[in-house]
Amino acid sequence: MHCPNYSTCQLIHVSGFVKPETLRDTYISDFCINIPENWKNCKRFQTHSILHFCPDFVLPDIPLSVDEIMDRFDNEISLPINSTK
Ligand code: SF4
Numbered sequence: 001m002h003c004p005n006y007s008t009c010q011l012i013h014v015s016g017f018v019k020p021e022t023l024r025d026t027y028i029s030d031f032c033i034n035i036p037e038n039w040k041n042c043k044r045f046q047t048h049s050i051l052h053f054c055p056d057f058v059l060p061d062i063p064l065s066v067d068e069i070m071d072r073f074d075n076e077i078s079l080p081i082n083s084t085k
Pocket of ligand 1: 003004005006009010011012027028031032038039042043044045060
């Protein structure tokens with residue numbers, strides 16, 4: 001049994017999404033597959049459950065609430081494209 005998002009999660013399927021690779025392996029072992037239903041404690045899982053997407057900066061153990069993740073995402077997308085003007 002593994003996380004319900006396993007088939008679509010970028011952490012699983014995008015090479016280099018987490019560096020180093022050993023950290024990615026640890027996340028997968030600790031959150032995605034081995035410990036029954038521990039994916040419920042994964043911030044990527046929690047964020048996706050609420051927002052129906054998950055920003056790339058969110059890792060399973062990021063020390064932010066989903067509200068804080070939303071705020072950070074909103075701030076990132078509202079930055080000016082060309083800040084030199
Ligand atoms: S536990 Fe988290 S990182 Fe792992 S597949 Fe699910 S959402 Fe992705």
